[in-house]
Amino acid sequence: MTRIRFSLTEAAAVNLHVYDAAGRLVRRLLHGEVCARGDNATVWNGRDDANRQVAAGVYFCRLEAGGNEAVTRITLVK
Numbered sequence: 001m002t003r004i005r006f007s008l009t010e011a012a013a014v015n016l017h018v019y020d021a022a023g024r025l026v027r028r029l030l031h032g033e034v035c036a037r038g039d040n041a042t043v044w045n046g047r048d049d050a051n052r053q054v055a056a057g058v059y060f061c062r063l064e065a066g067g068n069e070a071v072t073r074i075t076l077v078k
Contacts, residue, residue: 002074004029004061005041012066018044018074019060026054035065046076 004016016030026048044061048054056078063070 001043001045002076003041003043004074005039006063006065006070007039008035008037008065010037010066011035014040015062015064016042017062019062020054021058021060025049026059029061044074046078 006014006016008014011034013032014030014035015028015032017025018027018029020026027044028049029042029044046054054076056076059074059076061072061074063072
C-alpha cells in the first residue's frame with residue numbers, strides 16, 4: 001500500500017490514475033471527485049480496477065486538476 005499526496009491551489013475536480021510502464025491504465029484512484037484546496041492524499045493498495053494484485057515494478061501516477069497535469073513515478077515493491 002502507498003499513500004499518494006498532492007496539493008491543490010484551489011478546490012477542483014481531480015483525476016488520479018495509475019499506469020504501468022507500457023502506458024496501460026491500471027487503476028482509477030480518483031475520477032472527477034472534487035478535492036479541497038491544500039494538501040490531499042489517497043491510498044493505492046497495489047490492485048487494478050478489477051481488484052487483482054498487480055506485479056511489483058514501476059508505475060506512473062497521473063494527476064489532472066484545474067487544467068493542470070502532473071506525472072510522478074512510483075515503485076511497487078512486494
